[in-house]
Amino acid sequence: MTINQDSKHRKPELLVPASSLEVLMTAVHFGADAVYIGGEAFGLRAKAKNFSKEDMQKGIDFAHAHGVKVYVTANILAHNDDLDGARQYFTELKEMKPDALIISDPGMFTIAKEICKEIEIHISTQANNTNYLTYDFWYRLGAKRVVSARELSLKEIKEIREHIPCDMEIESFMHGAMCISYSGRCLLSNYFTGRDANQGACTHPCRWKYSIVEETRPGEYMPVYENERGTYLFNSKDLCMIEHIPEMIDAGIDSFKIEGRMKTALYVATVARTYRKAIDDYLISEQTYRDHMKWYQEEISKCTYRQFTTGFYFGKPDEHTQIYDNNTYIKEYTYLGIVGEEDHNGRFYLEQKNKFSVGEMIEIMKPNGENIETKVCSIVNEKGEEQESAPHPLQKLWITLDTKPSVYDILRKKETDS
Template sequence: MKKPELLAPAGNLEKLKIAIDFGADAVYMGGSKLNLRAFAGNFTNEEIEEGVKYCHDRGRKIYLVMNVFPRNFDFTGIEEYIKGIEKLGIDAIIVGDPGIIAIAREVAPNLDVHISTQANIVNWRSAKFWYDQGVKRIILAREMTFNEIRGFREHLPSECEIEAFVHGSMCMAYSGRCLISNYLIGRDANKGTCANVCRYKYYLVEETRPNEFFPVLEDDKGTYIMNSKDLCMIKHIPELVQSGIDSFKIEGRMKSEFYVASVVKAYREAIDSYFENPEGYSFKQEWMDILLKVSHRPYHSGFYFGKMGEQNYEESSYIRDYEIVGIVKEYDEETKIATIVQKNRVFEGDKVDVLRAHTPNFNVQLTNMYDVEKNKETDVANRAHMIFKVKVDSPLKENDMLIKAKNTIEIGSN
């Protein structure tokens, strides 16, 4: 069996490095043009160059997303942009439009092309068509079942790679081909600015009673008729591997550093565990526990087992039981003092979990808190990106993430 690639989102340079450090084999990111996450911290060419070096120095790969549905004016300057991207060392571009593919094949023939999930490939003949056009990898529509994926693998050349989403947000439309957001508030999902208006709570209005709003009730909490649950396939690593998928993709370029680190860590450990002993493999609840701590909607298995996409009929908001409170920048083993960058409010005396790559989570207590900028002791780190020091008995490492349950009573708070 070929070990699949674990592909992680990189919303900015910091998240790219976190994804790689926590075990991703490759990352995907957006540049300054033509990607469907307009509000992500998209990369400048200088940041792309740094990201490429960080990945390649560690034997990993980096892909650039160019998956919008372009209009005529979007093609201005695209030839030079693609040639520049190739020179920076990008391993492949992710494209959903044949016009961009044609230009890429012309001006950068040695640059690998992956066909985006936006192309909505739902049958192997379409996949074979794109492969014959020089596309190296097919990123399947999210709506595929395991039986269908096995059909792709049986009919496609072994050199044609298959990528599929295994974790993250789902869409009520066919993988983003939707106009609801654009129609209602002028933010086009097909241009990277989706406002997720499908997840809003709606009411019914009768034509002759314009001021009477009737809720569409499922139960006493209401209903959210287009609010998909989040995909989570951590319990089904054997089925994913055996289906012939070459790359396991994690959704989430808009998600936090905490999300990227946690999801990559869980899937890395699960994949490695399976390949260490396929016959004796067993799922570990600790992997799901990691995923339950990050912000998420209720999880489900998507379309893989032939079910229609499940909807969340209870609420549209995320479950946010844990939050990241800091990232370790330095630890002095002699004094046991850690220097930390604040991410969310944390108090002196709080107990926090430490999230570290390739290491089980463990718990520490923060004592003797000191505000570096104000040069004085403090009982709370409550300013964005505040640098503070604390005493921690257990040795910490640079880039360790400190996370805390949101329902934990904060020491020092009222």
């Protein structure tokens, strides 16, 4: 076995989530090297929109036409009743030709190896990948990549890199929500609601507000506080490693993964564009990267988030990585939609996501990093009628702005205090 000795000069892959065909196209245009998606079964985001067979094929073809890879999740912990369906599913995926399958269950792995011999297999973080012998175990079985457990430090990941083959890849989370349970193996959702997180149906009870009830005093709800003995709430801040790309590369990580397969196109565009520029700047020079740090920090805060932490990467998290007073997101911008085709009148198609009005100042978000403030000049509905505002979600509109946008630009507006 050849051990890797120098991986710090590899260009890391930027791996971005997509919940729908529209979001996949956004991820591609805003800088993703690869996109991971889920089908209608066998993934761990049952509440996400997910991809129909038709949209999955369109998405794979679109991504490949732009030089971007597509990985499909099939990372449930399977029961007996799942196995026959998995065989059929993998047979269909074989014809669609994604670049990799993301799997955690050994039974699912066995079926995938049997049916999809030509497709890479990546081992999901759900498999609790915390040491180099685990990586080597999966490598010997034929896995190309292993997703590191979120509980690993960069020091541990670097040690793993030093003990595994050169051609084995490490994928690690770079940004997004943190699960309170070990590598996502949570039983709270199943216990409280009967919806199994390990079957893709998590209801996120870790974000709920809890009190204590003493058994002899039913109905008396005592608040839960943090003290010096430990943490009693489950609500983690979001992971953000935008300031630590040099350390991530030095650890030998091949793929920087963004969490968020239930997020909007605005979220995906914002995070993908910011990390794309940060990675590319660092590869030019560390000084270029440092010079642009303020821009990265400002931009990454323009998507919804829960405050930021570096997770386990620099040691075990302390009380500052949790949020104790609420479970809500910070939201600075509202998503309006993705710019579509231009008609013969110079108007652009938009399937509207949130309300905006004629005369309002909004922002055009471009893949190259530009943010252009512009005014809404007109809004026309499908019937050709002009309207002063667009109050109804998913209205199909034609709009004109005082600055001409491009297809696939994102429109957003800054939240105002009211």
